[in-house]
Amino acid sequence: MMYKVLIVDDEPMIREGLRTIVDWETEGFEIVDTASNGKEGLEKFGQIEPDLTIVDIRMPGMTGLDLIERVRKDNSSAHFLILSGYAEFDYAKRAIVSGVSGYLLKPVDEEELLDELRRVRELLQREQEARSARIEQESALPKAQIVEELLFEDEPLGEEQRAKLAGALGLSAPAYRIALLDAHGGIETESRQHAVFRQRLKESFEERGGDVLFSAGSHIGLLLVRRSHVEGGETLRSQLAEAAGDLEFHAACGPTVERLTDIASSFREAEQLLHARFFFESGSLIDRAAYEERFAAGDARGTDDEAEDGPQLGDKLYYALDIRSRDAVDKVLAELERTAVSRRMDEGAVRGEYSRTLSLALGKLSSSASSAAELAQNYHSLLLSDVNQAQSYGMLKRQVGDRLGELIDRFGGANKDTVLKQMIDFIRRNYSENLKLEVLAEMFGYNSGYLGKLFKNYTGEYFNAFVDKVRVDKAKELLGQGLKVHQVAARVGYSNADYFHSKFRKYVGTSPSAYRNEMHGEQQSGEQ
Structure with missing residues (x-):
């Protein structure tokens, strides 16, 4: 059989000279292709899979030694002959470490090349015989x-x-x-x-x-x-x-x-x-x-990513738990599943997404001033254990759903007050959050337009106006404690201090700073 040869050299005369310097066929070799640089040589090596590659040690860009080292990562048995017009010792050392079959100086001597080719041919023949013997032995293997x-x-x-x-x-x-x-x-x-x-x-x-x-x-x-x-x-x-x-x-x-x-x-x-x-x-x-x-439904629906200013799943789950609504919890878990399926998450990503969502929701409950805080903190570790130990996604979903339902029952379940009373209590507890009627309507299972009308009839205020009044009442309390205006604005849920200023003036009739000064003046005169 003929052994395939690839020549890689940036000098055209060298590439053509090597074709004629010896009778390749007589020696059992065939030059199947040439390359003018290391990158091209690496590509052609992958295509041809030559038995022997003759490569120049010094080329612009990828050197011959770089090429050899790249090939060695995937192919430890390839044979190389190094060509060089330089006899530096450090290059020779790198070539030896890279396991080249021979090292020739330019201009190439015909006899030296023949000696190297014959030596490489013997190596290739021995390797072929060893492979054939191994395959014959394997025919008797189980x-x-x-x-x-x-x-x-x-x-x-x-x-x-x-x-x-x-x-x-x-x-x-x-x-x-x-x-x-x-x-x-x-x-x-x-x-x-x-x-x-x-x-x-x-x-x-x-x-x-x-x-x-x-x-x-x-x-x-x-x-x-x-x-x-x-x-x-x-x-x-x-x-x-x-x-x-x-x-x-x-x-x-x-x-x-x-x-x-x-x-x-x-x-x-x-x-x-x-x-x-x-x-x-x-x-x-x-x-x-x-x-x-399994993943088709998620692909058809898409990821349904929340808008940048919308609540994340962890916030939604917190709302659902805070209003003690099993239906709302189920909706959040269904949305969490759609996210995992649409993104075709692997096992680790799914566990991570559930852990982050639960940690955000339970963390907010744990830090609240409500009686549920300690209970939420205890359930946090139980839920994370469920997430990490579940053997399948179905088991994870069932265990987390059951555990959250159990937590709501421990909270006392959904209280018997009306939905509107629950909404008012929720707003008073969470006035500093980015509250939206659409989100609460989803949590309570109502159309947002219809819920807005019910809320207006019950309270006499539109939803946004009611939220603003709750925030302003809290702001008055904080200003009376001596906090600065920008601090109060952030604490009651206004990221823009100017917007807070306009809302405060609308409902109180004076600016926040004037109200703060007036309250401090009254306190000082009362102390005298």
Whole structure:
């Protein structure tokens, strides 16, 4: 066979000269391409996968040694001959460390090049013989080990090598696919349960069905040998469930392929799909169709991101808990789920999003002056434990929902006053927040326009005017304590001091600073 050669040199005369200096074919080599710089050489190396690369050590941009070091990250067995018009020792040292096969000075001497080519050819022949011997030995290996060789070989296998390994399996079918299983049980019995599970899989799939059971890191792998491209997923899921018994598991299936040499692509997709197992209940079989169906609703709806000045989910959950409304809590949790699904979050991101939302809501409750503060603080740690320990998203959602419902019951449940009385109490407790009628209407389950009319009839004030009056009353109290105007404005919920000034004058008839001075004057005269 002819060994492929790639020449990388920034001098055209050198590239062309090397083509003619020796009879390459006689020596068992064929120059398949050349490159004029290191970057181009790296690209062509990936395309050609040459047996030998002859590369100039000094080139503008990416040097020859840079190219070699980049290749070495993915290919430890590639062979290189270094060309250089410079004999610096430090370059030679780097070349030796990089594992080059030879080092030649320009102008290249014909005899020296021939000597190096013959030496490299012997190395390549020995490596080829060793690979062939290994593949022959592997033909006698257990089928599981051959599948693992096909999927997890440290060094990339050529098409011919993959074909030999596939042939060693002795399988012949129109379709193949990979299934990966993640199983988990109780800590004390998990090892025994796993052993029983593997034995049942071996009996059901390998001994009866001709499939191949293998190991894939912490997962169990199955090479499924199929008589047809069409396979009933429910049948496979039932077989797996029967083998699992009481052991909880998730399974993911890659697409079918026609050739055994292509099973790595099926394995890669199965591996990707298994990463989404947190969103599926125990016992699920995840294929591409199931994955897309699970996330389709979120994709269609979009992320529904809140406007920048709107309340975040943590604030909404705080409102829902503060008004003791289970329905409002359920709405926030549903919105949290839509966010997780639409963004296709992985397990860690989902747990993080839930933890942040709960921490913000429970943190605000814990710091409030209400009687619920201590109870909220205790439930904070319980909820975070639920989030971190849940085995699936469904379990997480149920546990968090149940825990928050329990918390509302401990608060005393929804009080028996009217919705309007609850709204008024809520405003008086949270006047410093960015309160909006639309948000409260959503929390209480009303149309905002209708709730606004009810509120006006009940209080005699429009919602925004009522909020302003509550804030101004609190501002009068704080000004009487001697706080500065800008401090009071921020404390009662006005980020703009001028806007606060106009609202205060509207309802009190004087400016905040004048009111503050008047109150202090009265206090001083009362003290005399």
